Amino acid sequence: MEYPRIKINLEKVRKNTETIVNRCDNLGISVAGVTKVFCADLKIVKAYMDGGVSYLADSRIQNLMNLEDIDISKILLRLPMISEAEEVVQYADISLNSEIETIKALSKIAIEKNTVHKIILMIDLGDLREGLFKDEDIYTTVEEVLKLEGIELMGIGTNLTCYGGIIPRQENLSRLVELKKCIARRYGIELEIISGGNSSSLHLVFENKIPEGINQLRLGESLVLGRETAFGNRIDGTFDDAFILEVEAIELKDKPSVPIGEIGIDAFGNKPEFIDRGIRKRMICAIGKQDIDLGDIAPLDEDIIILGGSSDHLILDVTDSKIEYKVGDKIKFKLKYGGILKAMTSIYVKKIYV
Ligand SMILES: *Cc1c(COP(=O)(O)O)cnc(C)c1O
Numbered sequence: 001m002e003y004p005r006i007k008i009n010l011e012k013v014r015k016n017t018e019t020i021v022n023r024c025d026n027l028g029i030s031v032a033g034v035t036k037v038f039c040a041d042l043k044i045v046k047a048y049m050d051g052g053v054s055y056l057a058d059s060r061i062q063n064l065m066n067l068e069d070i071d072i073s074k075i076l077l078r079l080p081m082i083s084e085a086e087e088v089v090q091y092a093d094i095s096l097n098s099e100i101e102t103i104k105a106l107s108k109i110a111i112e113k114n115t116v117h118k119i120i121l122m123i124d125l126g127d128l129r130e131g132l133f134k135d136e137d138i139y140t141t142v143e144e145v146l147k148l149e150g151i152e153l154m155g156i157g158t159n160l161t162c163y164g165g166i167i168p169r170q171e172n173l174s175r176l177v178e179l180k181k182c183i184a185r186r187y188g189i190e191l192e193i194i195s196g197g198n199s200s201s202l203h204l205v206f207e208n209k210i211p212e213g214i215n216q217l218r219l220g221e222s223l224v225l226g227r228e229t230a231f232g233n234r235i236d237g238t239f240d241d242a243f244i245l246e247v248e249a250i251e252l253k254d255k256p257s258v259p260i261g262e263i264g265i266d267a268f269g270n271k272p273e274f275i276d277r278g279i280r281k282r283m284i285c286a287i288g289k290q291d292i293d294l295g296d297i298a299p300l301d302e303d304i305i306i307l308g309g310s311s312d313h314l315i316l317d318v319t320d321s322k323i324e325y326k327v328g329d330k331i332k333f334k335l336k337y338g339g340i341l342k343a344m345t346s347i348y349v350k351k352i353y354v
Contacts, residue, residue: 017051
């Protein structure tokens with residue numbers, strides 16, 4: 001099976017990474033390359049490493065297992081499940097944590113394995129996804145962590161713009177730097193890492209406004225798509241087309257734009273609505289919602305309209321295109337983050353590299 005396929009330009013990924021790593025490096029910030037969007041595919045991981053990332057980071061332990069033979073520090077991004085503590089200690093050098101019970105489970109395994117597992121304590125600065133929220137909880141957790149064997153408190157970190165859409169600013173990120181100072185004063189320890197968020201923190205790097213002391217960012221979307229994610233701006237010197245989806249046309253016919261008969265609910269339980277554009281040239285392509293969300297793809301031929309689809313079909317209106325399409329033609333799309341994620345995860349989408 002050659003199609004549908006996702007074509008990955010490794011040199012563009014490497015170049016994106018190098019450009020962003022250099023910008024961060026100028027401010028003393030190291031980059032953890034986040035691999036979850038492409039299921040830690042080894043060739044793309046190599047492009048990240050050639051681009052100069054200092055760590056690899058993923059939310060799924062299965063993906064980190066895949067990276068076992070690669071000699072670089074690995075970070076587990078999603079808070080560990082207690083039930084996976086053993087694998088976490090085995091395959092991640094560092095994990096992000098907010099629950100003392102989980103950290104105790106990691107400690108127990110680390111002691112058994114005669115090793116030390118590093119943790120970054122997550123602080124919730126208001127986005128309301130993961131992290132310790134109240135000051136008193138932060139200090140009690142730090143105190144308990146410092147007592148545990150087999151665990152090294154490597155740093156503190158935060159994650160923003162993921163659930164609550166909160167934009168990283170000097171004001172909220174400075175709290176991490178303050179916290180680091182308070183921890184140093186109270187407990188006499190210098191934390192090595194202050195991890196200041198994901199691709200939504202990059203705008204502060206570009207504006208030279210990132211609080212001094214933040215020394216790590218965990219970046220995925222910006223490296224693969226060349227954009228910061230607080231405002232969605234493109235990043236100079238990067239590519240937004242390193243990943244291209246190619247699908248094949250399996251039907252091409254002139255048909256009305258409104259279905260004939262009484263309209264009930266579609267295959268996904270929604271009542272569809274239609275715009276009457278008269279008779280149009282419609283194309284069906286062999287890919288569907290099992291592999292892609294229709295809102296996450298954008299045709300390179302800008303005269304194509306995406307009409308909809310079902311599990312295995314994508315329906316396009318190609319009437320306005322300057323190209324005379326025929327059955328068997330390949331249609332190309334740029335992808336949003338969710339599009340890369342789903343296409344890379346789908347076993348029905350072939351991965352090829354250029
Ligand atoms: C996914 C993730 C990232 C990377 O986010 P991007 O927006 O892709 O840069 C960073 N940190 C955590 C905790 C994540 O889950």
